[in-house]
Amino acid sequence: MTPAARLSAAIDLIAAIDAQRIPAAKALKEWGTAHRYAGSGDRSAIAGVVWDVLRRRASCAYLMEADTPRARVLGMLKLERGMTAEAIAALCDGSRFAPEPLSDAEHAALSTRTLDGAPPHVAGDYPEWLDGALAEMFGEARVAEAAAMASRAPLDLRVNTLKASRDKELASLAHLGAKLAPWSPWGLRIELPADARNPGVQAEPDFIKGAVEVQDEGSQLAALLSAARPGEQVIDLCAGAGGKTLALAAMMQGKGRLIATDGDKRQLAPIHERLSRAGVHNAEVRAPKGDADPLADIKGSADLVLVDAPCTGTGTWRRNPDAKWRMRPGALEIRLKDQAEVLARAARLVKPGGRIAYITCSVLAPENTGQVQAFTAAHPEFAVVPPAEVAAALWDKAELFLAAAWISPEGLLMTPRRTGTDGFFVSVLKRQG
Ligand SMILES: C[S@@+](CC[C@H](N)C(=O)[O-])C[C@H]1O[C@@H](n2cnc3c(N)ncnc32)[C@H](O)[C@@H]1O
Numbered sequence: 001m002t003p004a005a006r007l008s009a010a011i012d013l014i015a016a017i018d019a020q021r022i023p024a025a026k027a028l029k030e031w032g033t034a035h036r037y038a039g040s041g042d043r044s045a046i047a048g049v050v051w052d053v054l055r056r057r058a059s060c061a062y063l064m065e066a067d068t069p070r071a072r073v074l075g076m077l078k079l080e081r082g083m084t085a086e087a088i089a090a091l092c093d094g095s096r097f098a099p100e101p102l103s104d105a106e107h108a109a110l111s112t113r114t115l116d117g118a119p120p121h122v123a124g125d126y127p128e129w130l131d132g133a134l135a136e137m138f139g140e141a142r143v144a145e146a147a148a149m150a151s152r153a154p155l156d157l158r159v160n161t162l163k164a165s166r167d168k169e170l171a172s173l174a175h176l177g178a179k180l181a182p183w184s185p186w187g188l189r190i191e192l193p194a195d196a197r198n199p200g201v202q203a204e205p206d207f208i209k210g211a212v213e214v215q216d217e218g219s220q221l222a223a224l225l226s227a228a229r230p231g232e233q234v235i236d237l238c239a240g241a242g243g244k245t246l247a248l249a250a251m252m253q254g255k256g257r258l259i260a261t262d263g264d265k266r267q268l269a270p271i272h273e274r275l276s277r278a279g280v281h282n283a284e285v286r287a288p289k290g291d292a293d294p295l296a297d298i299k300g301s302a303d304l305v306l307v308d309a310p311c312t313g314t315g316t317w318r319r320n321p322d323a324k325w326r327m328r329p330g331a332l333e334i335r336l337k338d339q340a341e342v343l344a345r346a347a348r349l350v351k352p353g354g355r356i357a358y359i360t361c362s363v364l365a366p367e368n369t370g371q372v373q374a375f376t377a378a379h380p381e382f383a384v385v386p387p388a389e390v391a392a393a394l395w396d397k398a399e400l401f402l403a404a405a406w407i408s409p410e411g412l413l414m415t416p417r418r419t420g421t422d423g424f425f426v427s428v429l430k431r432q433g
Contacts (some may be wrong), residue, residue, distance in 0.1 A: 001042040002142055004091045004098035007044075007073060007210040009035075010049035011099060014069035020047065024050055024322045029116075035311070045195035053319035058122045064109050064147035067194045070099065071106075078089075078110050078346035085110035093282045112390065126317075129329055137365045137406075145363070148417035153318035155190040156181055156201065156421075157212045162279050164211035172206050181422060183397055184220040186250070188212070210277040214284040215243050218315070218421030219361070220415045222308070223247035225426045227393045230255035232303035235295065238262055239242060241283075242271035244308050244359075249280040254321055258283040261294050263310075263342075273284060285405045295349060304324045305346040309339045311360040311367050315423020336366055341376045353433040355385065360425045363415060372410035375429065387412045424433050 001009070009031070017027045028047050032038065053060060053069075053076045060075030074092075092099040120135075121128040124146030124304055133334070134142040157178065159166045160315045166186060170178060172432035173188060174201045183188025189402075190199060206212050223244045228234050232314045240258035249258055258280075262268045265287040275283050286294035312335050317324040339360070346356045358375075360367050376382055387407045391394040391398040406413040411427030 001036060002097065003045075004093065004095070006042055006161060007091060008097055008099050009038075009072050010046045010182070011054070011069050012059075013046065013050055014072065015407060018069060019171040019339075024054055026166075026272050028408075032101050032426070033119075040197055041329055044197040048127045048195040048374055049076070051321060052076050052152070054325070055152070056080055056125050057321075059115055059118065059124045059150075062115065062118050062122045063113050064106065064332075065113070065152070067095070073099075074102075074106060079115075086376060103308065108120065119276070119410055120146075121285055123147065125373055126324060127327065130327075133205065133364050133366075137363055142416075145415055145417050148415065149314075149317045149363075149423065150321070151160050151318060151416060152192070152194070153199065153216070153416070153422065155192055156215060156217045157188040157190070157201065158215040158247060159186045159188060159212055160210055163209065163215045164206070169206060173204065173212070176201070176204075181217045181220075183394065184217050184224065184399060185395075186224075187217045187220055189217070193433045208277075210279055211284075213243070213246055213274070213278070215247070216316075216319070218424035219243055220247055221394075221414065221419075221421065221427050222357075222359045222424045223251070225307055225393050226228075226304060226355075226359075226428065228304055230284070232256045233301060233306045234258050235298070235302045235308065236260045236308070237342060237349075238306075238308045238310065239271060240267040240308070242274050245271060245283065245305060246274060246278050246280065248306065249278065249283055252354070253281065254280075254282050256282060259286060259295070259298075261286040261288065263288065264287075269336075298349055300349070301351050302349045303347050303351065304357065305344050305354075306357045307339075307342050307361065308359045309335075309340065309371075311362040312364060313337050313361055314363050315415070315425075318422060321363050332364065332366065336371065339367060340374065343371065344378075347375075347379050347431075350431045352431055354431050356382070356429040356431075358411070358425075358427045360428060361422060362425065363413060363423040368413060368427070369408050369410040372427045372429070382429045383432065384410055384431050390426065390428045 015169045025378045027413045060072040064071035075403040077088050089102050094101040096333045120143050121131050123144040126146045126318045160168045178188045181189040239245045239262050288294050391402050404418050414421045414424045
């Protein structure tokens with residue numbers, strides 16, 4: 001397919017996503033199945049346009065003064081890809097399979113309009129109803145923070161130290177452009193250009209033998225900051241597919257007891273294969289059975305309970321731009337209730353002197369600092385470990401990290417703008433002895 005034909009296909013796909021209200025990933029998959037003639041390069045390029053438009057939907061429409069699939073794609077080429085009006089006009093020449101030529105109004109918008117004067121939710125590309133919540137957290141910086149949350153994310157890998165060293169994997173994955181990630185001692189990063197093909201990490205021998213996992217660096221750091229140690233009893237209460245369980249297992253070096261559970265047994269399904277690939281032998285997966293509590297035998301004995309809480313996921317908008325526009329006001333209230341419940345459950349499991357690591361991938365204050373304040377008020381036996389102490393897990397990078405992250409008395413918040421990671425909040429709550 002020509003670049004112009006790919007653009008036409010992306011415009012059609014965005015129109016279909018709008019009309020059918022289906023997730024972009026599903027629409028892209030269906031498109032691939034229905035257009036077998038398109039090669040993998042075509043599919044990647046088309047997907048790149050669709051995701052970039054979704055990330056910057058509001059600002060692209062504002063630039064073009066029109067909120068149509070075509071206008072958003074044209075606006076994205078200017079704002080995100082830095083193309084000139086002339087270069088865009090050359091792509092849209094109306095030839096077979098190419099988008100229609102630019103109208104005078106489109107050409108003028110692409111030549112002269114900017115985002116100057118755009119309201120914060122447009123300049124930062126987020127739903128208008130979330131402006132108050134983002135202002136509460138970031139104040140005037142919300143546009144810059146949200147704009148970073150609307151940028152493309154790199155592909156981050158975590159080296160599994162049960163099986164390999166970071167230096168060895170750095171060399172072994174050099175052909176994918178892997179570099180050291182900035183913060184995590186286990187992290188590698190692959191920067192992906194706009195229409196890069198999927199590097200196929202899952203087909204790499206190093207992945208297959210369990211030496212590396214795909215994991216955002218913020219998620220790696222959240223696990224690291226929990227400071228799980230060999231020999232401890234550690235419970236991962238919201239283990240899901242096991243991203244953090246695997247990191248905890250590596251930190252424990254096969255020593256101690258690691259229990260992974262989740263409120264929803266279906267979420268746990270991939271964890272078994274992942275634990276086995278990673279060579280983890282000290283983990284026990286406890287899937288819930290009916291109404292019975294899978295942790296009924298545990299009371300006040302855990303050194304560490306990791307609560308990777310269900311949340312609005314606002315910190316992962318870089319990777320899930322679709323979710324940003326589909327989020328509805330009621331979602332926050334539901335999550336707040338879930339989080340309070342899981343925290344209360346965690347409190348019963350921790351031994352005196354033990355700790356809870358409370359983690360969300362949200363940047364919204366009620367899910368983070370607000371939740372911690374409510375928890376410590378209801379559970380005076382727990383106190384927040386000062387963020388400076390928590391960051392010590394990062395050794396020589398602790399000071400720089402503390403300067404980069406948003407620090408509050410309740411914990412640390414990583415954001416794409418400040419730490420170059422997804423948005424993750426971490427609070428460590430210690431039960432007094
Ligand atoms: C952020 S995800 C976990 C991601 C996972 N820890 C990882 O690193 O891959 C949150 C998980 O919490 C689970 N969850 C929701 N409500 C829960 C509850 N009341 N008790 C335990 N788990 C719950 C969800 O099923 C979901 O798997």
